[in-house]
Amino acid sequence: MLRKQRKNELKELIFSTSLQLFKEKGYERVTVDEITQACGIAKGTFYNYFPRKDTILLHLGSYQMEVVHQAISHTSNLPGNKERLLTIFRELFGYLEENRDLVKVVYFELFHSPMLMEQEGKQVKDFQAALIPIMKEGIAKKELKGHMNPESLSSLVISIYFQTVMNWLSFPDQVQNPVSMFLDQFEMVWEGIGVNKKGE
Structure with missing residues (x-):
């Protein structure tokens, strides 16, 4: 249960961080690398939750x-x-x-x-x-x-x-x-x- 909760929290962190970057810079100007750096996660972790930026x-x-x-x-x-x-x-x-x-x-x-x-x-x-x-x-x-x-x-x-x-x-x-x-x-x-x- 705790593992599932942590996974949900990480997904929401990636999502909310991405939205903030999209608002600040525009969707097209934000890269997956920028999102992962802002979240403090590996690129592979991002793709576990979101296969592509879109x-x-x-x-x-x-x-x-x-x-x-x-x-x-x-x-x-x-x-x-x-x-x-x-x-x-x-x-x-x-x-x-x-x-x-x-x-x-x-x-x-x-x-x-x-x-x-x-x-x-x-x-x-x-x-x-x-x-x-x-x-x-x-x-x-x-x-x-x-x-x-x-x-x-x-x-x-x-x-x-x-x-x-x-x-x-x-x-x-x-x-x-x-x-x-x-x-x-x-x-x-x-x-x-x-x-x-x-x-x-």
Whole structure:
């Protein structure tokens, strides 16, 4: 147990040190040698945890999923399905804004790495799977239209999220507040998938 804990701590040290260097110098300018020197570890140790430098970016993506799962957990007592979804996405955007430069690197590195693209696809599926129970609950509570597919609803909301993120990263001058952009689009979609007060 202690050995596993030490391994996890070392992995987190490598990860956090790498992120700090990426922030200071830029992802492209940081080498594995610099990371290992800053951590005080051998190069082989680094590769035991991260086969390549870009796999550190995948670890950043896994942190996003932790934010999602934590948000899902602590919003379980909120009364409305819509309020719960919005809270989850607000927290996720808060995390992205704190790590904007690194998130930008992740997204644009995806287009150059089939491995990163594949792993990102798995994380998107995990994200979708995490939201499906919320959609099912919304249907059961008659907050969402009963004939709609929970998987499709989850995919739809996530698509809005990723579109907003890509616009925010690609056109920062035009999209200075990604949360507002997401909320505007979410409200338009909710008009179509939500049940009105008369239950129609």
